[in-house]
Amino acid sequence: MRILFVVNRLAHVRHFDRAVRLLADRGHDVCLASQDDDVELWGVLARQPRIRAMVAPRNRGDDWGAAATMVRRTRDYLRYLHPRYASANLLRERAFEKMIGSVSDSAETLGPEWSELLLRVPKTDQKRLDVLLAKLETAIPADSDIDAFLTAQRPDALVLSPMVGIGFTQADFVKSARALGIPSAMLVFSWDNLSNKGLIHEMPDRVLVWNDIQLREAIKLHKCPEHRIVITGAPRFDEFFDMQPASTRAEFCQLAGLDPVRPIITYLGSSKFVAAAEQAFVTRWIAAIRSSADPALAGAGLLIRPHPAGEKNWHADSSTDVRWPKVGEKATVSRPFGDDRAVVMNSPMQNADVVLYDTVHHSAAIVGLNTSAEIEAAIVGRPVFTILDSNAKGQQGTLHFHYLLRARGGHVELAENFDQHAAQLSDALAGTYGRDAIAAFVQRFVRPHGLDMPVAPRVADAIEALAATHEADAVQLKPDTTGVV
Amino acid sequence: MRILFQLPRTNILRHFDSVVLALADAGHDVTIATPGKSNDFPLPQAVTSHPRIATRICPEVREDAWKDAATDFRTLVDCGHYLESPFFEAEKLRSRAFRAVAQAMTGDKTRHLTARCPTCNTKFVDGDFGNLRPSLGDAAAQRLHNLARLVEDAIPSDPGREHFLQEEAPDVVLVSPLVRFGSEQSDWVKSAKALGIPVGFPVFSWDNLTTKGVIHVEPDRIFVWNAVQKREATEYYGIPPEKVVVTGAPRFDSFMELRPSVDRAAYCRSLNLDAAAPIVTYLCSSEFVAGHEVAFVEQWIEEIRTDPRLTSCNVIVRPHPRSVRQWSEVDLARHGRVGLSLSRVLNADQSLYDALYHSAAVVGLNTSAQIEAGILGKPVLTLLAPGFEKGQQGTLHFRYLLREEGGFVELANDLAEHTAHLARAVTGGYDVDEIRRAVERFIRPEGWDRPATPILANAITDMALEKPSVVRRWLHSATRGGR
Numbered sequence: 001m002r003i004l005f006v007v008n009r010l011a012h013v014r015h016f017d018r019a020v021r022l023l024a025d026r027g028h029d030v031c032l033a034s035q036d037d038d039v040e041l042w043g044v045l046a047r048q049p050r051i052r053a054m055v056a057p058r059n060r061g062d063d064w065g066a067a068a069t070m071v072r073r074t075r076d077y078l079r080y081l082h083p084r085y086a087s088a089n090l091l092r093e094r095a096f097e098k099m100i101g102s103v104s105d106s107a108e109t110l111g112p113e114w115s116e117l118l119l120r121v122p123k124t125d126q127k128r129l130d131v132l133l134a135k136l137e138t139a140i141p142a143d144s145d146i147d148a149f150l151t152a153q154r155p156d157a158l159v160l161s162p163m164v165g166i167g168f169t170q171a172d173f174v175k176s177a178r179a180l181g182i183p184s185a186m187l188v189f190s191w192d193n194l195s196n197k198g199l200i201h202e203m204p205d206r207v208l209v210w211n212d213i214q215l216r217e218a219i220k221l222h223k224c225p226e227h228r229i230v231i232t233g234a235p236r237f238d239e240f241f242d243m244q245p246a247s248t249r250a251e252f253c254q255l256a257g258l259d260p261v262r263p264i265i266t267y268l269g270s271s272k273f274v275a276a277a278e279q280a281f282v283t284r285w286i287a288a289i290r291s292s293a294d295p296a297l298a299g300a301g302l303l304i305r306p307h308p309a310g311e312k313n314w315h316a317d318s319s320t321d322v323r324w325p326k327v328g329e330k331a332t333v334s335r336p337f338g339d340d341r342a343v344v345m346n347s348p349m350q351n352a353d354v355v356l357y358d359t360v361h362h363s364a365a366i367v368g369l370n371t372s373a374e375i376e377a378a379i380v381g382r383p384v385f386t387i388l389d390s391n392a393k394g395q396q397g398t399l400h401f402h403y404l405l406r407a408r409g410g411h412v413e414l415a416e417n418f419d420q421h422a423a424q425l426s427d428a429l430a431g432t433y434g435r436d437a438i439a440a441f442v443q444r445f446v447r448p449h450g451l452d453m454p455v456a457p458r459v460a461d462a463i464e465a466l467a468a469t470h471e472a473d474a475v476q477l478k479p480d481t482t483g484v485v
Numbered sequence: 486m487r488i489l490f491q492l493p494r495t496n497i498l499r500h501f502d503s504v505v506l507a508l509a510d511a512g513h514d515v516t517i518a519t520p521g522k523s524n525d526f527p528l529p530q531a532v533t534s535h536p537r538i539a540t541r542i543c544p545e546v547r548e549d550a551w552k553d554a555a556t557d558f559r560t561l562v563d564c565g566h567y568l569e570s571p572f573f574e575a576e577k578l579r580s581r582a583f584r585a586v587a588q589a590m591t592g593d594k595t596r597h598l599t600a601r602c603p604t605c606n607t608k609f610v611d612g613d614f615g616n617l618r619p620s621l622g623d624a625a626a627q628r629l630h631n632l633a634r635l636v637e638d639a640i641p642s643d644p645g646r647e648h649f650l651q652e653e654a655p656d657v658v659l660v661s662p663l664v665r666f667g668s669e670q671s672d673w674v675k676s677a678k679a680l681g682i683p684v685g686f687p688v689f690s691w692d693n694l695t696t697k698g699v700i701h702v703e704p705d706r707i708f709v710w711n712a713v714q715k716r717e718a719t720e721y722y723g724i725p726p727e728k729v730v731v732t733g734a735p736r737f738d739s740f741m742e743l744r745p746s747v748d749r750a751a752y753c754r755s756l757n758l759d760a761a762a763p764i765v766t767y768l769c770s771s772e773f774v775a776g777h778e779v780a781f782v783e784q785w786i787e788e789i790r791t792d793p794r795l796t797s798c799n800v801i802v803r804p805h806p807r808s809v810r811q812w813s814e815v816d817l818a819r820h821g822r823v824g825l826s827l828s829r830v831l832n833a834d835q836s837l838y839d840a841l842y843h844s845a846a847v848v849g850l851n852t853s854a855q856i857e858a859g860i861l862g863k864p865v866l867t868l869l870a871p872g873f874e875k876g877q878q879g880t881l882h883f884r885y886l887l888r889e890e891g892g893f894v895e896l897a898n899d900l901a902e903h904t905a906h907l908a909r910a911v912t913g914g915y916d917v918d919e920i921r922r923a924v925e926r927f928i929r930p931e932g933w934d935r936p937a938t939p940i941l942a943n944a945i946t947d948m949a950l951e952k953p954s955v956v957r958r959w960l961h962s963a964t965r966g967g968r
Contacts, residue, residue, distance in 0.1 A: 063631065063635060064635055066628050066632075067635050067636075070629075071632070103621075103625045103628060103629065104621070104622055104624055104625040104628075105624045105625070105628060107622055107624050107625070111603075111604075113603035113604060118600055119600070120599065120600055121600070124591075125590045125591050125598065128553075128590055128592060129590055131553075131554070132553075132561075135550070135551070135554035136558065136636055139635075139636050139639030139640065140639075141639070
């Protein structure tokens, strides 16, 4: 069968590359069509001749391009007026900014505070506006350029990711696929995607989600019919599950410049969107740790791993590049805090990162404000902690932050202040934390079909099953006879 | 020829009854189709008794999947119109547009959209959102126009209206006023076009193309009063000039045929006025334009009377026909030589004619009756009145009647200047020919002696002849085939 993936960035395939590879290994022709003009395959994708990359249309080619974006971004903004997003100022501001940008072709801006103007509009009135915008979506026709693209590819299934960027054009691919009788699916890209991005403006035939939380989100937040949803687990962590430490504790501590005798606490940086002023917070955090009455905590080695998207701002002027002895993985280390036992170390990888794995593996406890790497820490079985920071709007102001919290069935211990946080860390350094709860969370959140069950095969199965409906329908795409006399 | 005139309410016909009668007298069958509101005004007896004029109840709203969505979307587009540069100063109009959106979004006139200003915490209710002075740049306006066009093109013709039109099988469809917020009448234009029936839009009044909603679906013809409206139709709504026909304003034809019903002495006696002193008539504006005008008018009377040249003049106050209630308990007698001319007649009002006829000068803030005053060749004056800026300078049509814009209304920037204008006017210090020429341009651009009624009637039938109705052609051919 022919499977066509459309991704807005080819790099996004890293979250399901094993599923793509598996489909090809099963004999299917897989085309990865990126909307960012990137066609360079890497890793498991590069070594399989049945996988090819190409460029997909970035936007609609007709008059509806800007208009469709306006309609969708307005609807995306509207979702953040709902009372469930009352505290989500950050998400609302982002959606508002994008909406204004779409109307003015980015020529005009309004202060973010204006995103709050309609916040108290009653739900019933919001719903009426949403119904109107949903109706306008039905008025948007399939785009002829995308029709032509799909017709030329003749796929048996179309798979899209991430689909839910605010005002994204991928809804138009679903529209065209439906018009052409091609079954379509959406792969949820990450744990926050269904609650903090845009809406699914055109519902595909299948929505492949990580877990029951995303299933509920798909139904409640996106009005997805339940029968279209397939719970597969999170394929992006399969490789991470397979990893083993690539360094001994002594080797790791030498690379990081930390004392192997002292416990290590790792701080995982969040994205700039979640925590815009994180360096100031980390400075306060280090000071709080050092002032602890618990000598183990006060003297612990502290490793700060910046978020991969913003690591450059963290290092001191004099940083050192280090390489893992056997695998050759590279990391950069520096001491910007004037504290000999506090280092910043990062690596350029974003997925299945040896440096991240080893960092977490050799840590006694993990701390973060709100970041995906907290999930990787749970996979390795380490206790994870967070502390409320009023400057980090991406904590309580997002829905997905709460999913990882212990109080909500997750694995992350929440502290409301530094004293409570320090007490939690002291317990963790003493080995007192809920290992079973961490494992239970990982199973529920990442591998709902079993901790030892890789997810990529389930994703591949779901896509195969979808493509089979196309074959079964025996729908033959008509050849393009444009221009034929 | 079969002509279907679709109106949302019967009272709209008051501006076109002469045209309907002219068409019927010429042998055409005219059907007046309205949704049949329980509180509709009765149609004039001349219309209802005419053998070639029929009335029918027609659908009011769509019943298909676009039922609410089409109206809600159009209301939003109408509101967006007031965010564009020509309307930056039109705060009152913008507020009304926002109020229309609030009503559409709440679906209920008893509930309101409220919010607090994120910067100053002021509470906004419905139309107050318009006070924010939001504005769109040209790029944004163009994008919204494009969106509106694309969505409107995607809204299908209403099956209910198509069914009605197929039953009626008219040669031509007329709709007015068309530009109400959220205009459901757009669907009549759409359905007529879908069926190949020529459709025309006679503009209801002088302010309609700048104070209401937009033309969502382009009719085959727009019948406008004058060159000003033709420019409005082309500039603000992108209507091709060849589709705009200047006919004049038929609503004034019957007014122009009126004659005074009483002589000056009798008239002054009826209102306790001094027949030897000049009369100044104050024409009140609508509540939308001027709100509660009583206090201002009383102050105006006192102020002008302080001028020795005007101390002895009579004053007639003519409340707006739709706002007579605010005058019901007002005692103007204490001012001396002040009469109140109350009437609820909206067109060709004899009491208005008499008041204007016997007046030496006329004053008003911003009202259609200023045009009637101009028809009678009277000097018409206005002044920029504190508190009424939004209903005057805040509308575009206010400027159209001003002398400095080619009109006939003398504008004063304050009361002192106005008093001077008025004193000069009551002593004959004005050019009646200049007033006539300006009025002619505005309501009878084809010539003072050429009533607009037959011009519009002919334009309607010409349109049908130029583009015969597909439905009628089909019926004719089917009938012939049957024989």
